[in-house]
Structure formats: structure tokens, C-alpha cells
Amino acid sequence: MIEIIADAVNQMNMTGSIQGGLGCLGAALGVGFVGAKAVEAVGRNPGASGKVMVLAILGMALAEAVAFYALFLGK
Numbered sequence: 001m002i003e004i005i006a007d008a009v010n011q012m013n014m015t016g017s018i019q020g021g022l023g024c025l026g027a028a029l030g031v032g033f034v035g036a037k038a039v040e041a042v043g044r045n046p047g048a049s050g051k052v053m054v055l056a057i058l059g060m061a062l063a064e065a066v067a068f069y070a071l072f073l074g075k
Helices: 002-011 018-044 046-073
Strands: none
Touching: 018 046
């Protein structure tokens, strides 16, 4: 299966970083999941919105770090 994909990419003369794209996709999904769970947590306990927001921002920053690793280390 991998050989078929590699042949298709070579025939189309695609140049780019598959790992960069997948890393950014993973980061986007991670940020979305963190945001969704943060909203759910605040909906369950509105009094803890400050603490939840701090942890959500930290979690989103860590998820975004994956995208930077994929982009910079992939080249």
C-alpha cells in the first residue's frame, strides 16, 4: 500500500512534507478536543471557569507544539 502511494506521489511531482501536514492535522484535532472538553467542563461547573481556562490554554499550547515539531524537524 505504501509503495502505491509513493508511486502516485512521484508521478504527480508533488513536493512537500507529508509529516508536516499530518502533524498540523493532529495539532488541529488536539486543539479542537481540548476546546470542546473545556466548554463541557465549564458547562458542568461554571464556577471553575478560570481554572479550566488556564488548563485549556496550556493544553492547546502543548498540542500546537506538535505542529511545530512536525514542521521544523521534518525537513
